[in-house]
Every structure is written in structure tokens, then in C-alpha cells.
Amino acid sequence: xxKMIGETTYKITxxxxxxxxxxxxxxxxxxxxxxxxxxDYVEIMKxxxxxxxxxxxxxxEIEYEEDSII
Numbered sequence: 001x002x003k004m005i006g007e008t009t010y011k012i013t014x015x016x017x018x019x020x021x022x023x024x025x026x027x028x029x030x031x032x033x034x035x036x037x038x039x040d041y042v043e044i045m046k047x048x049x050x051x052x053x054x055x056x057x058x059x060x061e062i063e064y065e066e067d068s069i070i
Contacts, residue, residue: 013046013055014068025044025045025048026041029044032060034059034060036057036060040057040060043056043057043061044060045056046064047062051064
């Protein structure tokens, strides 16, 4: 397959620390007793990234450690 001329690749550079944080989150989500789909993972990551507490996912609530709130 030939690459189209002018096609853009979006490159994401990730540090080891970033990778470790994401791995820890994925491990936590994989242990969730209710089935989560990819959309749920994205919703949870966005909720955490913006320091919100509530998701649109029934039965999922985000709680932050006291010293982790910016």
C-alpha cells in the first residue's frame, strides 16, 4: 500500500512516567467488576484529567487522594 502524498502523521511523544501512569490506570480499570468499554475508558480518563468527580457511567465515581488535587 502506498502512502498518499501530503498525508500527515500525528506523533505523540510519551515519557516513561506518562506510560507508567497510563498502565496503572488501565490495570485499575481492567479490575473493575462491571464491564467497561472503550468509551467508558475515555470518559474516565477525561474526568480524571479535568479533576471532575462524576462520570456518565452508572456505578462509577471518581475519588481523589487529598494531596492529588491541583
